[in-house]
Amino acid sequence: MSDMQQTSQEHRSGQLPENAGPVLLELARTSIAAALGQTTAPVPVANWLREPAASFVTLNQRGALRGCIGSLIAHRPLGEDIRANALAAAFHDPRFPPVSTTEWLSVQVEVSVLSPLxxxxxxxxxxxxxxxxxxxxxxxxxxxxxxxxxxxxxxxxxxxxxxxxxxxxxxxxxxxxxxxxxxxxxxxxxxxxxxxxxxxxxxx
Structure with missing residues (x-):
């Protein structure tokens, strides 16, 4: 994903590789797309995705918040946390209706990995x-x-x-x-x- 922007590097635990951003963004996007019934390419499997970490997935649409769900404490592998939070942000944020297939085309994905509290x-x-x-x-x-x-x-x-x-x-x-x-x-x-x-x- 060549247009991916890394907008902050305040926290790098040493476990995340330089290509973590594109992988995590694609993991979040394909998780939601698959739930909407779309055909998706497989996301690469990496050992660092199996390490526990806390994450947030934020969805924006035309500059406005469309969903945001996350974890504050690392309690499961990062890959699982991203998938679960992506689905929750898209379909279970109580502030918004579930994302539809049509509007999903214009949704921007953002992922955040948190340092320990x-x-x-x-x-x-x-x-x-x-x-x-x-x-x-x-x-x-x-x-x-x-x-x-x-x-x-x-x-x-x-x-x-x-x-x-x-x-x-x-x-x-x-x-x-x-x-x-x-x-x-x-x-x-x-x-x-x-x-x-x-x-x-x-x-x-």
Whole structure:
């Protein structure tokens, strides 16, 4: 996939080869295409796909989010995680109807591989902001049964740290000004790749 763009290299565990991006993008795309009944080419089998890793698969259509599902903790082989999250993003994201065969032609695929979560010790929101870097860190908030995460990509839409945090709290089901010493905060990096446009030969 010659037009594949690697848009971040904040995290490289040493287990991912240089050609990981094209392989993971093709794995996500063919998993969804096969579920839609389309004929697909086999994806190469690689040992590194058998290593546990956490991933997210994001679908965009004409610049708008069309689905995003992922794993925060490595609990299965990366290849299985990509397949499962690709199918979930396409057909089981509760925010959207399932992707149809017709619209699939114009969907852009993005895959992210996460670093291990790093728990932060923070006393207040000012302390938290001092420990995160816009554009670099993804963030996970947990408070009891409430949980929400934003990938680093979300900084493109919410570049101000206070706005980023308030919207993440909303996503977690918490008030935007919420704070508690029992709030758990984790940061992480991602290595991500995306198709800059619909694959060649596909309708847009």
């Amino acid at each position: 790093e728990r932060l010790t923070v006393r207040n929101e000012v302390d938290l902001i001092a420990q995160i870097q816009p554009g670099r860190h993804g963030l996970l908030l947990r408070y009891g049964a409430y949980q929400g995460t934003f990938l680093p990509q979300v900084w493109e839409e919410l570049p101000e740290p206070k706005q980023f945090l308030s919207q993440l709290k909303r996503k977690a089901g918490l008030p935007p000004d919420f704070w508690s010493l029992e709030l758990e905060v984790y940061r992480y990096h991602v290595e991500k790749w995306r198709e800059p446009q619909a694959p060649a030969g596909k309708a847009t």
